[in-house]
Amino acid sequence: MIDVFFKIISLISMTVLLKQKAVDIKKEYIDGMIIPAAKFTVYIIAASIAVFIVVQLISSIEQEARNAV
Numbered sequence: 001m002i003d004v005f006f007k008i009i010s011l012i013s014m015t016v017l018l019k020q021k022a023v024d025i026k027k028e029y030i031d032g033m034i035i036p037a038a039k040f041t042v043y044i045i046a047a048s049i050a051v052f053i054v055v056q057l058i059s060s061i062e063q064e065a066r067n068a069v
Contacts, residue, residue: 004064011057018050 004061007057007061007064011054014053014057015050018046018053
């Protein structure tokens with residue numbers, strides 16, 4: 001149960017870090033240097049990574065819940 005709690009905390013912190021990283025990427029590269037198509041690609045890649053991490057963590061939490069029962 002404590003492990004599930006830490007995984008939820010990890011999920012929240014990972015989401016915050018990804019959001020901050022996306023803001024940093026936008027400030028550093030996108031503001032004037034990259035054309036809009038590349039900007040869209042960066043957002044798609046960042047969203048894909050975020051979805052993958054969330055799915056993995058949710059799957060792990062579900063597995064822990066099944067093992068606890």
